[in-house]
Amino acid sequence: MQVVTLGPEGTYSHRAARAVDEDVVFRESVSGIVDAVDSGEYERGVVPIENSIEGSVTETLDAIANADIAVIQEIVTPIRHALLAQSPNFDTVASHSQALAQCRSYLEREYPDAELEPVTSTARGVEYAREDATVAGIGHPDNAGEDLTVIAEDIQDRSSNATRFLVIAPVEERADGGGKSTIVVYPNANYPGLLLELLEAFADRDINLSRIESRPSGNRLGDYLFHIDFDAGFYEDRAQEALEDVEEIAENGWVKRLGSYDKRHVLY
Numbered sequence: 001m002q003v004v005t006l007g008p009e010g011t012y013s014h015r016a017a018r019a020v021d022e023d024v025v026f027r028e029s030v031s032g033i034v035d036a037v038d039s040g041e042y043e044r045g046v047v048p049i050e051n052s053i054e055g056s057v058t059e060t061l062d063a064i065a066n067a068d069i070a071v072i073q074e075i076v077t078p079i080r081h082a083l084l085a086q087s088p089n090f091d092t093v094a095s096h097s098q099a100l101a102q103c104r105s106y107l108e109r110e111y112p113d114a115e116l117e118p119v120t121s122t123a124r125g126v127e128y129a130r131e132d133a134t135v136a137g138i139g140h141p142d143n144a145g146e147d148l149t150v151i152a153e154d155i156q157d158r159s160s161n162a163t164r165f166l167v168i169a170p171v172e173e174r175a176d177g178g179g180k181s182t183i184v185v186y187p188n189a190n191y192p193g194l195l196l197e198l199l200e201a202f203a204d205r206d207i208n209l210s211r212i213e214s215r216p217s218g219n220r221l222g223d224y225l226f227h228i229d230f231d232a233g234f235y236e237d238r239a240q241e242a243l244e245d246v247e248e249i250a251e252n253g254w255v256k257r258l259g260s261y262d263k264r265h266v267l268y
């Protein structure tokens with residue numbers, strides 16, 4: 001089964017996607033990946049959602065909030081960045097904005113004058129480095145190939161740098177079984193204690209939240225939707241009860257159940 005993810009070849013997303021299937025195809029934006037699954041073009045997609053140093057990939061949060069897809073698995077993988085260039089004489093570092101941010105201290109310390117250029121993926125930055133001797137890329141060291149040198153390895157600001165990816169599928173594959181679940185809530189309301197009520201729906205049933213993230217709804221300033229991950233499957237009574245409360249709180253808005261799923265750790 002083909003799986004669509006962030007390209008070109010050699011991205012961290014590509015590495016995670018290979019755990020789903022070896023037959024990987026690419027898009028150059030997260031919304032392009034989500035659209036490709038939402039439209040039925042592909043049955044599997046892999047998108048980066050969260051990094052242990054840099055936090056959420058907001059493009060992914062916004063794309064999945066607006067799509068009709070299912071989350072069927074999460075993949076957690078360690079990220080170790082290398083600096084790749086034709087020679088040490090570069091003046092620009094091109095990479096995915098998350099990679100640049102994860103290596104911020106290293107770059108400031110070792111290359112304070114280098115220009116940082118965000119590009120669509122780490123592998124795209126490495127391609128620029130391959131074409132242009134003034135550019136270095138940050139990515140997985142396997143991307144060096146024959147024409148690039150690994151200038152430095154393990155340049156992320158913390159040694160434990162991990163990224164969480166979501167495996168997405170057509171909405172019909174949404175499952176109730178799994179150790180954790182993801183929902184998106186748009187209350188379309190704003191009153192004192194609204195967020196507290198949302199949290200209580202889970203706390204009252206002893207359900208642990210593993211993530212809560214607010215994103216602007218795009219409708220008006222100060223209006224938010226909430227991405228919530230909790231450690232229970234939709235099949236559990238306590239989850240059903242919590243969701244009933246959440247539906248009530250969001251009666252003027254909507255609740256999207258993205259799926260219950262399990263976690264897979266992938267090393268490469």
Ligand SMILES: O=C(O)C(=O)Cc1ccccc1
Pocket residue numbers: 006010011012013014048051079096098099120121122123163
């Ligand atoms: O650009 C990539 O390689 C990606 O897959 C996105 C990304 C960037 C930095 C860390 C993890 C994932």
